Amino acid sequence: MTLHRPMSTSDCNTVAKVNATHVTYTNRLYIFAKKFPIQTANDASMSISCSYPLSVNIALNVSLRPVIGTTVLNDVTGNGSYVAAMLAYTDNTFTTPLSDSNPLTVENKIYLSVLIPDLDVKTFKLKVVNIYASPTNSSDKKYNLLQNGCPGSDVPADQLTVDSNGVGTESRFAMKVFKIANSNAVYLFADLVLCTNNCATNCSSTQSKSDVSQKIDGKVGIYLDAWA
Template sequence: MESSISKCQLEALGYDYNSLHLNNNSYLCNYTYPKVMNNMNMSSVQAKAAEGWCGNIVTQDSSNIYISNTLYIEPVAGPLITKNPLSYNITCAYNLTMQTSLNISLHPVLSTIHLTPENGTGVFTVIMAAYKDATYTTPIQQNEEVDVGSDVYLGLFSSDADGTVFALRVDSCLATPTNDQNDANAVQLVSAGSAADDGVQTTVVQNGVSLEARIKISSFAFQGYPEVYIFCNVDLCNKTNGCSGSRIGRSADSKSSGLGINLLLQDGVNYTSSGYHTAASWAVLAASLLAFLTFKLF
């Protein structure tokens, strides 16, 4: 968010254009700089559009997110104080989307990976987050428990790729009881871009048509295990060439092939080990989701 004020007007009113600051006046919370707008010299300040950042106040309605802060301007210093500091609220409105909803969550459950094309030109970010509603606008928090029998909505998006050229496509996803995608008890959730019929109810809501992919998973657990890991292979495909076929690429994060996200199991639910490691359909999607995100750019 950016707010700009005319330096000349502030000087004429007896205010110091170098004194602009937000609710939190610490060094890390104030980024001011000169700017020319419409041939006028302006003093500008930026604020990060995120929940909890330097005194931001966040509200929302059914379709928008509103992020507000207060800008303060001190009078020119002198032997006499003849006026009070100025203060006024600044507010920016954003459409409530899969992406912007993460900005109003203090600790959303998400996984991020940076993807680079095979020719090494450019780096794209893909984020996978867990949501608890079909609109993909209510992120699950890291300390939030998942109720028995609830649905979990996995939203994946890239915010810095060109949506007129590329689409995000989930090639495959599988679930395992351990942090090992080669686990012998793995259950396929998505195969070749479509829902797999492997004992777990999965719906591919949107895939390969835009920079967002949406997957709904009915809650389940592996018998004897209190957690579930999910691994996904994704890519950015060229819309001109179509988004069919499997294209597995590589990550720009050379030290990590994926990032983990964790869901807490509902308090009081106990899975006793019976020696069986098969998936119990429609039970509980429990503690962990781990996204391995890869792509190949054409």
């Protein structure tokens, strides 16, 4: 069982503790046994916690040359700005950053995170609208991996899968490594928006897939070197 919930101080008794490098949110999860028609198991409870680095750079100290891109987004009110980062990881726990010295071969799986570490989750949510690949940094020729929050039409259905998007300060994806014909270079770009409420896309809705009117607040990108 996997539970997803944005961490926010005082929300359902969530407590935040901050040290020199990380903020740790703690709470207690209660699972109540079914009581009808008879109760055959005890209620259960467990402590839960999530730790986040206060700085993206701290999280990347374990990697000599991490695969990372950053950009600055203005919020929808025009009164503030935030640094958004796009990172690649080697594991589905998003704890081991991919280094540019890590060999990548076609069909390897990597994990992409787009996050704004200091975004106020009570006010804004981060959404990745599009992810596309290009053999050059100019992105003139692009292949859509994610379109309007849903897997794109230019690649197989399992090329990119959405873990979470539009519900908090971080969006997560799993991607199979691929090559673009006649090139080992793969530039990945993500179009970002800041929402004032949950803005996850229902990919089972044909209308949501075809909605291309969403205003883009910024773009962030990373570079991958893939081999067959």
